[in-house]
Amino acid sequence: MVPENYSRITEFLLWGFSEEPELQPLILGLFFSMYLITLFGNMLIILAITSHSNLHTPMYFFLSNLSFADICFTSTTVPKILFNIQTQSKVITYGDCITQIYFLMLFGLLDNFLLTMMAYDRFVAICHPLHYTVIMNPRLCGLLLLVSWIMSALTSLLQSLMVLRLSFCTVLEIPHFFCELNQIIQLACSDTFLNNMMMYFAVGLFAGIPFTGILYSYSKIVSCIRGMSSAQGKYKAFSTCVSHLSVVFLFYCTSLGVYLSSASTHSTHSSAIASVIYTVVTPMLNPFIYSLRNKDIKGALKRFYAMAAIKGPTVLGLKNSLGLKD
Numbered sequence: 001m002v003p004e005n006y007s008r009i010t011e012f013l014l015w016g017f018s019e020e021p022e023l024q025p026l027i028l029g030l031f032f033s034m035y036l037i038t039l040f041g042n043m044l045i046i047l048a049i050t051s052h053s054n055l056h057t058p059m060y061f062f063l064s065n066l067s068f069a070d071i072c073f074t075s076t077t078v079p080k081i082l083f084n085i086q087t088q089s090k091v092i093t094y095g096d097c098i099t100q101i102y103f104l105m106l107f108g109l110l111d112n113f114l115l116t117m118m119a120y121d122r123f124v125a126i127c128h129p130l131h132y133t134v135i136m137n138p139r140l141c142g143l144l145l146l147v148s149w150i151m152s153a154l155t156s157l158l159q160s161l162m163v164l165r166l167s168f169c170t171v172l173e174i175p176h177f178f179c180e181l182n183q184i185i186q187l188a189c190s191d192t193f194l195n196n197m198m199m200y201f202a203v204g205l206f207a208g209i210p211f212t213g214i215l216y217s218y219s220k221i222v223s224c225i226r227g228m229s230s231a232q233g234k235y236k237a238f239s240t241c242v243s244h245l246s247v248v249f250l251f252y253c254t255s256l257g258v259y260l261s262s263a264s265t266h267s268t269h270s271s272a273i274a275s276v277i278y279t280v281v282t283p284m285l286n287p288f289i290y291s292l293r294n295k296d297i298k299g300a301l302k303r304f305y306a307m308a309a310i311k312g313p314t315v316l317g318l319k320n321s322l323g324l325k326d
Contacts, residue, residue: 012097012187013090013173016081028085034284035078041287042067048297055297058121058136063290065145066114070283073107076100077178077279097179098160104279105156105181108255109206113148115248116210117141122241123217127224155202162195176272178279182259183271203259211252218245243289247282254278 016027049055049064077100084090092100124135159181166188176183185195221241228234254274261271290297 009094009168009172011091011093011172012179012184014084014092014177014179015173015175016084016090016177024085024088028082031078031081031085031280034280035074035082038074038280038284038287039071042071042283045287045290045297052303058138058141059118059125060297061141062114062118062121062145066111066118067286069107069110069114070286072103073111074280074283076103076107081177092179097184098163100179101163101181101184102156102160104178105159106152108279109152109155110148111251112207112210113144113152115244115251116214117144117148118244119214119217119248122244123221126221126241151206155206159198159202162198166190166192166195176275178275180258180275199259203256207252207256207259211248211256214248246289247286250285251278251282254282 045067046064049060080092080096080100084092121136125132128135163181163184166185167190168187169189172187174183174187181199185192185199188195218241225234225238254277258271258274258278
């Protein structure tokens with residue numbers, strides 16, 4: 001028998017960041033700007049890598065997939081945030097909330113796996129350069145990506161389905177700006193022991209172990225760099241790793257902080273800020289971090305701009321010669 005204070009729910013209410021009306025335009029403009037930068041920057045990286053054959057290497061293969069995952073990751077939450085602020089609504093339906101949890105976990109886990117694969121790629125390239133092309137062959141890269149997609153999809157599906165077994169009280173206000181898994185579990189009135197155990201198990205298995213692997217890979221990389229005799233070689237190897245490490249620490253420190261913090265010490269405000277960093281800020285910064293510190297990407301972007309500048313007038317001149325009008 002279901003207790004009286006349990007009911008079949010149809011929607012949740014998202015608190016967001018602030019209820020003060022004068023701050024809403026500022027928050028709207030901030031999120032809209034970050035979203036546009038994320039879309040534009042990551043799309044440029046994908047176009048630059050796919051349009052230049054010299055960038056068809058394992059490192060840039062993983063980077064282009066990371067950019068795609070980042071676009072999808074931030075698109076899971078930001079459009080809904082913008083819509084709610086613009087319409088002054090806090091409502092998200094139960095179905096949309098479960099869907100948001102699924103895709104947020106899917107692309108978050110995919111980000112996690114791609115960062116791990118990029119660390120392994122740097123480890124092989126720096127510590128085993130003579131065997132790099134043999135180890136990081138196209139078949140292995142494709143297989144790693146496929147396994148990452150499958151594991152991310154299955155884990156996200158399992159976690160989402162387990163939310164469906166929870167019962168909720170009539171007060172369904174989420175102290176957040178999107179449906180995050182741990183926030184939804186805390187709202188449940190039914191027993192959440194199994195959900196919490198599965199969530200912590202997934203975090204430990206699919207985030208803790210890869211993060212440990214990344215740190216181990218870079219400890220080996222640092223040892224190899226220190227053993228190099230050429231100062232130029234040391235600088236080049238170090239510069240290629242700094243950008244990746246900065247993204248890794250920003251992503252993992254904030255996401256692990258959100259999911260591993262206990263309910264007793266859990267601060268709603270700090271959790272919201274940490275969630276913004278790993279879901280919005282990190283995908284926005286990735287294009288800047290990887291392009292500004294990477295000569296290959298900067299060169300590809302310059303050539304891409306040059307090609308676009310040449311094709312624009314050429315297409316316009318062709319249209320004029322054919323007598324076509326807009």
